[in-house]
Amino acid sequence: xxxxxxxxxxxxxxxxxxxxxxxxxxxxxxxxxxxxxxxxxxxxxxxxxxxxxxxxxxxxxxxxxxxxxxxxxxxxxxxxxxxxxxxxxxxxxxxxxxxxxxx
Numbered sequence: 001x002x003x004x005x006x007x008x009x010x011x012x013x014x015x016x017x018x019x020x021x022x023x024x025x026x027x028x029x030x031x032x033x034x035x036x037x038x039x040x041x042x043x044x045x046x047x048x049x050x051x052x053x054x055x056x057x058x059x060x061x062x063x064x065x066x067x068x069x070x071x072x073x074x075x076x077x078x079x080x081x082x083x084x085x086x087x088x089x090x091x092x093x094x095x096x097x098x099x100x101x102x103x
Contacts (some may be wrong), residue, residue, distance in 0.1 A: 001026055015088035016096050028089055030096050036067075037100055040077050043069045044101065047077070051090075056081075063093055 008031050009014040013072040019031040046068040055063050065082040078097055 002093060004029075014100065019093065028080065028082045030078055030093060032078045032100060036075060036077045039069070039075050040067055040101060043067050045073075048074070050081075061089075063090070065093075065097060 004017060005017070006021045013031045014037065015029065015031045019025055020027050023035055025075075034050050044067070048066040048068070049063065050066070051061050051063045054060070058081075060081040061085060062078060063078075063082055065078040065080075066074050067077050068074055078093070080099070082093065
């Protein structure tokens, strides 16, 4: 996990994660490229959210948020591995996206 976080940092990705309260174990991780956030600022009218359930060896869900440009081209904004598809994790991802949009 630390290697993944370092690679994201080395390549200038925006990375946000949260851990379980009693340990340093990462529960959810979200990452985005700064160019994707720039595109989001320009085209924030349509967002598509998809969550693929338990498709990796750790049984984590992969959430992807996609934007659509005025010429109907799509671009990836944010990717997140979340522990479950529960309301708490989805709202956490959307709150982080909102902070990226306004921050």
